[in-house]
Amino acid sequence: MKAYDLAIVGATGMVGQEIIKILERHRYPLSSIHLFASDRSAGRQVFVNHRQLEVREPTASSFEGIDIALFCAGAEVSRYFTPIAIQSGAVVVDNSAAFRLEPGNPLVVPEVNADDINSHKGVVANPCAITIQLVMAINPLHRVNPIKRVIVSSYQAVSGMGTAAMEELTGQTKLVLAGQSAVPHFYPHQIAFNLLPEIDVFLDSDYTKEEMRIIEETRKVMHLPELAIAATCVQVPVFIGNSMTVNVEFSHPMSPDEAQEILTRAPGVEVRDDPTVSLYPHPWSAVGLDTVLVGRIRRDLSHSNGLIMWVVTDNLRKGSALNAIQIVGEMVKRGKL
Amino acid sequence: MKAYDLAIVGATGMVGQEIIKILERHRYPLSSIHLFASDRSAGRQVFVNHRQLEVREPTASSFEGIDIALFCAGAEVSRYFTPIAIQSGAVVVDNSAAFRLEPGNPLVVPEVNADDINSHKGVVANPCAITIQLVMAINPLHRVNPIKRVIVSSYQAVSGMGTAAMEELTGQTKLVLAGQSAVPHFYPHQIAFNLLPEIDVFLDSDYTKEEMRIIEETRKVMHLPELAIAATCVQVPVFIGNSMTVNVEFSHPMSPDEAQEILTRAPGVEVRDDPTVSLYPHPWSAVGLDTVLVGRIRRDLSHSNGLIMWVVTDNLRKGSALNAIQIVGEMVKRGKL
Numbered sequence: 225m226k227a228y229d230l231a232i233v234g235a236t237g238m239v240g241q242e243i244i245k246i247l248e249r250h251r252y253p254l255s256s257i258h259l260f261a262s263d264r265s266a267g268r269q270v271f272v273n274h275r276q277l278e279v280r281e282p283t284a285s286s287f288e289g290i291d292i293a294l295f296c297a298g299a300e301v302s303r304y305f306t307p308i309a310i311q312s313g314a315v316v317v318d319n320s321a322a323f324r325l326e327p328g329n330p331l332v333v334p335e336v337n338a339d340d341i342n343s344h345k346g347v348v349a350n351p352c353a354i355t356i357q358l359v360m361a362i363n364p365l366h367r368v369n370p371i372k373r374v375i376v377s378s379y380q381a382v383s384g385m386g387t388a389a390m391e392e393l394t395g396q397t398k399l400v401l402a403g404q405s406a407v408p409h410f411y412p413h414q415i416a417f418n419l420l421p422e423i424d425v426f427l428d429s430d431y432t433k434e435e436m437r438i439i440e441e442t443r444k445v446m447h448l449p450e451l452a453i454a455a456t457c458v459q460v461p462v463f464i465g466n467s468m469t470v471n472v473e474f475s476h477p478m479s480p481d482e483a484q485e486i487l488t489r490a491p492g493v494e495v496r497d498d499p500t501v502s503l504y505p506h507p508w509s510a511v512g513l514d515t516v517l518v519g520r521i522r523r524d525l526s527h528s529n530g531l532i533m534w535v536v537t538d539n540l541r542k543g544s545a546l547n548a549i550q551i552v553g554e555m556v557k558r559g560k561l
Numbered sequence: 562m563k564a565y566d567l568a569i570v571g572a573t574g575m576v577g578q579e580i581i582k583i584l585e586r587h588r589y590p591l592s593s594i595h596l597f598a599s600d601r602s603a604g605r606q607v608f609v610n611h612r613q614l615e616v617r618e619p620t621a622s623s624f625e626g627i628d629i630a631l632f633c634a635g636a637e638v639s640r641y642f643t644p645i646a647i648q649s650g651a652v653v654v655d656n657s658a659a660f661r662l663e664p665g666n667p668l669v670v671p672e673v674n675a676d677d678i679n680s681h682k683g684v685v686a687n688p689c690a691i692t693i694q695l696v697m698a699i700n701p702l703h704r705v706n707p708i709k710r711v712i713v714s715s716y717q718a719v720s721g722m723g724t725a726a727m728e729e730l731t732g733q734t735k736l737v738l739a740g741q742s743a744v745p746h747f748y749p750h751q752i753a754f755n756l757l758p759e760i761d762v763f764l765d766s767d768y769t770k771e772e773m774r775i776i777e778e779t780r781k782v783m784h785l786p787e788l789a790i791a792a793t794c795v796q797v798p799v800f801i802g803n804s805m806t807v808n809v810e811f812s813h814p815m816s817p818d819e820a821q822e823i824l825t826r827a828p829g830v831e832v833r834d835d836p837t838v839s840l841y842p843h844p845w846s847a848v849g850l851d852t853v854l855v856g857r858i859r860r861d862l863s864h865s866n867g868l869i870m871w872v873v874t875d876n877l878r879k880g881s882a883l884n885a886i887q888i889v890g891e892m893v894k895r896g897k898l
């Protein structure tokens with residue numbers, strides 16, 4: 225079995241660290257791991273499988289000899305270094321928004337559209353966390369009973385915005401508990417004991433970028449360019465774990481029992497749904513799990529063909545790092561490296 | 562002008578204290594105020610308009626000479642003492658779920674269905690907080706363009722569940738910040754830095770009581786017994802201020818500008834909607850306000866006749882105490898005491 229040379233760009237960020245954790249757990253066939261980050265983190269020592277590795281700043285020659293480059297350092301870094309990595313012979317799995325909606329680049333959730341990997345031209349994009357958990361939950365149902373309309377309201381963790389957001393939530397919470405006022409820096413308003421219907425910048429449509437992402441990425445991943453879908457994305461004072469309510473309208477009626485049965489068999493999905501014992505997913509219970517959790521499956525009382533679900537996942541795990549690593553796994557399996 | 566004798570049952574609870582605050586601010590024509598609470602709080606001294614009043618336990622004779630009895634001590638207390646209060650000649654404004662859906666009893670949000678007060682038989686019910694803010698936001702639009710379908714996802718503050726819930730959020734938050742584990746007592750799972758799609762008990766339909774409340778109460782207040790409406794109610798780690806996303810489907814298309822114009826003129830509603838400067842309602846900004854705040858008004862991209870809104874209000878203020886006092890005001894105005 226061939227072993228691969230892997231680079232992680234953004235190795236010291238939230239997602240980079242999660243990628244390292246998953247690599248350690250699964251013992252992938254890697255001959256070398258190269259860690260890159262911005263100059264602020266360069267020089268730092270990181271342990272991977274008990275080996276001490278130095279984090280370096282990426283340069284034009286950093287990707288020579290690299291088979292796979294995982295990018296999780298934001299869209300700007302991806303845009304700059306991806307062409308360099310590809311020219312050096314690496315295949316890029318990009319966790320940023322840089323290439324997701326570019327028509328030539330596959331946007332992949334392996335359980336949904338792994339075959340799209342076959343047509344990649346050097347880069348496969350990882351959808352945003354909130355898209356991944358949505359398509360994981362609705363695609364298995366869509367295969368049985370085509371979906372006509374989807375409405376999402378999200379409850380998103382601050383870790384999706386990086387460590388600065390997590391520190392702001394911690395710091396502000398301490399201040400509020402001490403009876404002091406919490407001045408916002410990272411967010412436009414206080415996030416401690418509060419919530420904000422604003423994730424990423426506003427667009428002309430008065431939707432945020434995050435809301436348009438979930439709409440457009442879902443259409444692309446599911447190959448449904450005309451899917452009727454709307455979303456409201458809300459930042460909540462939770463560290464890890466994205467939640468969402470999903471109102472789905474099918475072509476024909478679907479009973480909650482049937483949906484539960486389909487989702488129980490769906491790979492990567494775990495149904496937790498027993499109201500009699502308050503069993504349903506919640507963010508705290510999803511941290512560190514690889515699965516997308518679905519619960520509160522019930523009829524949508526406002527539509528005869530509708531169901532409502534509550535979907536929760538670790539936004540750093542299946543929402544980002546794990547999905548990226550699964551894409552790499554599919555590439556290896558398909559000889560697409 | 563006649564002055565009234567007022568009783569508050571549940572005077573030491575979250576809503577009772579809010580009622581006292583509002584009474585102090587507005588200087589209603591009251592000749593006396595009588596404060597009642599459970600034996601745990603009986604004997605406590607409370608200042609109202611600089612007068613010291615003793616909190617007493619209600620008895621069979623407590624309501625003699627009382628014109629208006631405001632109940633905010635839960636459904637059990639309301640069920641027991643309301644007939645006694647009515648027999649004593651008082652009119653009851655009940656903040657509990659005891660009488661809300663009983664066909665003979667008006668359920669009133671004054672801005673929406675004040676005329677329903679005219680037919681009361683001794684008790685007027687105050688809707689639950691989340692219903693009040695929903696109907697305040699959608700009824701003005703419905704009058705112009707009849708609503709066909711409503712989908713709500715809520716983000717509800719712990720104060721709606723009383724002081725024990727607030728203490729649990731505070732206590733657990735301190736423990737988590739100290740790196741300790743937070744054992745749930747009041748809630749079935751941790752509430753600090755977490756959220757739970759369970760408010761009140763589950764029913765056979767797998768909806769919670771809170772979810773069915775918003776559905777059935779909205780139909781009753783708006784006189785739309787067949788309204789297609791569904792809701793998911795979620796408890797979030799916020800002390801005060803309920804938020805919700807509302808997807809509304811109208812009979813005909815309605816532009817966001819038209820909705821904004823209608824809502825700007827609607828009494829009790831305040832539009833805060835300018836994405837260019839991150840202006841939208843959020844719970845922290847709603848505390849202590851009398852209005853229902855609406856923002857993020859935009860097209861529902863999943864339906865040509867749809868709009869999406871973000872609605873926030875102080876759940877203790879217009880969500881409970883203020884609405885109850887407004888009902889009293891309408892009764893006085895209509896001579897229905």
